[in-house]
Amino acid sequence: MSLARAASLIWIAGIRNRIRRQIQRMRQPKYLVATLAGALYFWLVLGRRFRFSGGAGMQLPAEFAEVLQLVLVVFALISIASAWVFGSDKAELTFTEAEIQFLFPAPVTRRALLNFRLTKSLLRTFLSALIMTLFSGRWVTGRPLMFLVGSWLCLATLSLHLTGAALTRSSLLESGRSAFRRRLGTLAIGLAVVGGIVWWALEVSKPELPEVWSLESALAWIRAATSSAPLSWVLYPVRAPIRVALARDLSQFASSLPPALGVLAIHYGWVISSNVAFEEASVEAAERRARAREARRSGGARGRSLPAVKSRIVPFRLGSSGRPEIALVWKNLIAAMRVSVPRMLLFLIAMGFASSISLTRRFPLLPVAGAACALLVPVLVLLGPNAMRIDFRQDLSQIDILRSFPMTGRQVVRAEVLGPALIVAVLQWTLLAAAVGLSASYPMPGFELPKRIAVALSAALLAPALVLVNLAIQNAGVLLFPSWASFDPGQARGIEALGQRLLTLAGTLFVFFFALLPATLFGAAVAGLLWRALHFSALPIASAVAAAVITFELSISIRWLGRVFDRFDLTAP
Amino acid sequence: MPQRRSCGKNERVTLNGGPLLQVEGLGKIYGELRAVSDLTFEVNLGEVVGLVGPNGAGKTTTLRCLAGIIPPTQGRIRIAAHDLQQDPVRAKGELAFLPDEPRLFDYLTVREHLNLIARIYGVADWERKADVLLEELELKGKENALPLELSRGMKQKLSIASGFLHEPRLILLDEPLTGLDPLGIRRMKQSLRQRAEGGAAVVLSSHLLPLVEELCHRILVIAGGRNVAFGSLDEIRGRLSGTAQVLPGRESLEDLFIRITSQSAAPEEKV
Numbered sequence: 001m002s003l004a005r006a007a008s009l010i011w012i013a014g015i016r017n018r019i020r021r022q023i024q025r026m027r028q029p030k031y032l033v034a035t036l037a038g039a040l041y042f043w044l045v046l047g048r049r050f051r052f053s054g055g056a057g058m059q060l061p062a063e064f065a066e067v068l069q070l071v072l073v074v075f076a077l078i079s080i081a082s083a084w085v086f087g088s089d090k091a092e093l094t095f096t097e098a099e100i101q102f103l104f105p106a107p108v109t110r111r112a113l114l115n116f117r118l119t120k121s122l123l124r125t126f127l128s129a130l131i132m133t134l135f136s137g138r139w140v141t142g143r144p145l146m147f148l149v150g151s152w153l154c155l156a157t158l159s160l161h162l163t164g165a166a167l168t169r170s171s172l173l174e175s176g177r178s179a180f181r182r183r184l185g186t187l188a189i190g191l192a193v194v195g196g197i198v199w200w201a202l203e204v205s206k207p208e209l210p211e212v213w214s215l216e217s218a219l220a221w222i223r224a225a226t227s228s229a230p231l232s233w234v235l236y237p238v239r240a241p242i243r244v245a246l247a248r249d250l251s252q253f254a255s256s257l258p259p260a261l262g263v264l265a266i267h268y269g270w271v272i273s274s275n276v277a278f279e280e281a282s283v284e285a286a287e288r289r290a291r292a293r294e295a296r297r298s299g300g301a302r303g304r305s306l307p308a309v310k311s312r313i314v315p316f317r318l319g320s321s322g323r324p325e326i327a328l329v330w331k332n333l334i335a336a337m338r339v340s341v342p343r344m345l346l347f348l349i350a351m352g353f354a355s356s357i358s359l360t361r362r363f364p365l366l367p368v369a370g371a372a373c374a375l376l377v378p379v380l381v382l383l384g385p386n387a388m389r390i391d392f393r394q395d396l397s398q399i400d401i402l403r404s405f406p407m408t409g410r411q412v413v414r415a416e417v418l419g420p421a422l423i424v425a426v427l428q429w430t431l432l433a434a435a436v437g438l439s440a441s442y443p444m445p446g447f448e449l450p451k452r453i454a455v456a457l458s459a460a461l462l463a464p465a466l467v468l469v470n471l472a473i474q475n476a477g478v479l480l481f482p483s484w485a486s487f488d489p490g491q492a493r494g495i496e497a498l499g500q501r502l503l504t505l506a507g508t509l510f511v512f513f514f515a516l517l518p519a520t521l522f523g524a525a526v527a528g529l530l531w532r533a534l535h536f537s538a539l540p541i542a543s544a545v546a547a548a549v550i551t552f553e554l555s556i557s558i559r560w561l562g563r564v565f566d567r568f569d570l571t572a573p
Numbered sequence: 574m575p576q577r578r579s580c581g582k583n584e585r586v587t588l589n590g591g592p593l594l595q596v597e598g599l600g601k602i603y604g605e606l607r608a609v610s611d612l613t614f615e616v617n618l619g620e621v622v623g624l625v626g627p628n629g630a631g632k633t634t635t636l637r638c639l640a641g642i643i644p645p646t647q648g649r650i651r652i653a654a655h656d657l658q659q660d661p662v663r664a665k666g667e668l669a670f671l672p673d674e675p676r677l678f679d680y681l682t683v684r685e686h687l688n689l690i691a692r693i694y695g696v697a698d699w700e701r702k703a704d705v706l707l708e709e710l711e712l713k714g715k716e717n718a719l720p721l722e723l724s725r726g727m728k729q730k731l732s733i734a735s736g737f738l739h740e741p742r743l744i745l746l747d748e749p750l751t752g753l754d755p756l757g758i759r760r761m762k763q764s765l766r767q768r769a770e771g772g773a774a775v776v777l778s779s780h781l782l783p784l785v786e787e788l789c790h791r792i793l794v795i796a797g798g799r800n801v802a803f804g805s806l807d808e809i810r811g812r813l814s815g816t817a818q819v820l821p822g823r824e825s826l827e828d829l830f831i832r833i834t835s836q837s838a839a840p841e842e843k844v
Binding site: 314319322324326327328330331334335397398400405406407569 | 637640641642643644661662663664665666668669670672676678679680681685688689691692693694695696697698699
């Protein structure tokens with residue numbers, strides 16, 4: 001069997017089996033609902049507006065289309081330059097582990113393997129082009145089909161160029177040039193060429209500078225500068241496929257298609273004629289991807305390969321006697337301190353800094369910084385539990401180990417929720433203390449320091465309770481719909497995954513606000529009753545009542561989730 | 574109702590010579606597939622029982638049910654007289670489960686893993702016991718390493734150390750030698766023998782039939798999720814020869830396994 005037939009078998013069988021599996025999954029209501037929700041969203045947002053047939057739709061004005069072309073040319077040039085200067089020194093071509101296991105030792109030529117890889121890459125770029133067309137094809141040129149062909153030609157040519165650059169770089173390295181010298185050489189040549197061309201364009205061709213700068217006059221100047229040789233020759237292969245994508249009518253499309261196909265063919269010839277050994281680097285790259293995938297499955301770092309953990313700090317000394325769930329809290333705090341907290345602190349500092357900068361023009365620095373700290377507290381209620389995933393979301397792949405521990409489900413659930421809640425609560429309390437401290441010396445008429453302290457105290461009571469609710473919902477999602485949260489090979493993709501995310505978001509918001517309803521009613525009632533007598537001092541009492549209601553709700557939910565954990569069966573379909 | 578407290582050693586139940594593990598009519602169904610069906614056997618203190626069977630026979634499912642990781646669809650499991658469904662905390666406090674693929678927490682160091690286990694199982698004097706295990710399993714000097722910094726074999730050894738730290742009376746092992754080097758394999762075998770001699774009951778699942786033959790007092794052969802033979806090697810030989818006698822002989826477990834499983838080969842049973 002030729003490799004071409006084998007490849008078509010792999011791809012066709014793969015697509016067929018994926019569709020078959022998707023249909024099988026849809027026999028279960030949870031997958032069916034997710035798929036339907038995803039499909040509905042896809043249709044409402046994109047599909048309804050998209051037609052391949054029919055006349056021209058909306059078009060960008062000519063000047064904007066020219067600006068877009070310029071932006072795309074610049075983007076392509078940057079991609080090409082960075083690939084040559086900063087790209088990997090190894091001729092890594094992307095093959096899956098299975099392809100390496102079955103195709104590399106197979107009796108096929110190196111050229112056939114390269115063709116297999118290139119065809120796969122061209123098919124992928126077609127999918128990317130299709131997605132681009134769905135999102136923007138109709139409003140850019142009004143000719144989605146022409147845009148599809150053109151954007152595919154752009155992406156395919158760029159992809160071939162990057163592959164060619166990788167192979168050529170590797171070839172230079174094989175011929176004895178060190179990586180540093182090669183980079184330096186490439187950079188020097190690139191700078192010399194760009195400098196020379198720019199000098200030629202500005203000094204020799206001398207396009208007339210506009211008297212008044214406007215979009216039209218700037219475009220006219222750029223048009224004049226880039227249309228004269230030799231800059232026009234250099235830009236020609238970059239512009240050729242872009243012109244196809246941005247063709248506004250059939251005649252423009254027909255005239256720009258042959259040069260673009262020619263550029264693609266030249267790139268193909270360049271890559272296929274390369275005789276650099278790519279096998280070893282490709283095997284290494286596949287192994288790296290496999291390790292990263294394994295790290296994802298073991299719950300590490302939410303889909304990325306695990307970062308280097310240098311810190312060995314522990315939150316407290318764990319004794320061997322006492323409540324066993326404290327051990328799980330301790331474990332999760334360690335995980336948080338080693339990875340999540342540093343990231344979150346960076347995020348908070350960046351946000352605080354950004355908001356302070358934007359406000360310091362009008363107000364003094366200290367109260368502004370205090371206000372920024374106070375604003376971050378509600379941000380943490382919503383974003384903290386999403387960032388701190390050191391609970392069932394991280395431990396789902398370790399559920400076998402958790403299930404074998406001599407602990408009740410309730411103990412495990414309580415411990416899993418408590419770890420991230422503690423971290424977020426400490427951050428919130430620190431921010432509130434900072435908010436009060438930083439604004440203490442700044443007079444705010446009508447909002448004096450005692451009132452600020454009362455509000456901060458109420459927030460200190462309420463915010464951690466809200467975080468706990470959010471965390472309980474996120475963890476309930478994992479226990480009730482583990483297949484939506486896991487990193488199984490058979491996990492949802494495409495429309496189903498989109499539907500799952502939408503439903504999860506909608507469900508989380510609904511449950512969150514539903515859970516807060518009784519607490520809001522009780523808290524508001526207490527605040528209303530005491531306001532006349534205590535004014536701002538009523539707020540901490542009302543918050544304490546609301547927090548107590550939330551805690552009661554949480555204790556019921558955790559008891560229920562504990563029973564879910566006790567019955568939990570990850571192997572269930 | 575599940576109990577809250579972890580089960581310390583001082584709370585252990587005296588079995589008065591009864592079996593440590595009792596399995597009655599265990600069954601597990603996944604969707605439409607019956608993975609394990611009506612499995613009944615017992616394991617006594619000091620006994621090593623081998624669980625063998627072809628791929629997909631239900632060995633791992635059985636072990637995961639015994640460890641309380643997945644709930645059985647039917648049947649009853651008692652560990653040290655505690656019903657695993659009714660009193661899971663006390664039952665689980667008596668056992669250790671070592672999966673074929675070590676499942677470790679990415680962000681905990683070697684020693685922190687042992688500290689975690691010590692707290693969960695309430696292990697007194699855990700640091701001394703941990704040092705002994707680390708020495709025994711050649712993990713000395715790696716105490717502060719994260720799983721990411723360990724080789725596959727080292728991870729397996731850490732998983733073993735975590736399993737042995739609380740001195741379980743029932744040890745459940747799924748392919749225990751995977752990833753270990755020859756010296757590690759020898760030490761693991763010695764360790765299992767010593768623990769059995771010290772009174773622990775061991776159930777190990779493996780495709781390495783010479784290992785099972787060497788270590789196990791009794792062997793449970795399962796195929797298609799069913800018990801197709803259970804007893805000592807000689808007893809199984811006797812049963813296969815058509816007599817009820819114990820027949821010592823030269824036929825190895827491998828020969829017997831192939832005979833038994835080819836006789837009982839049946840397509841996966843659907844519910």
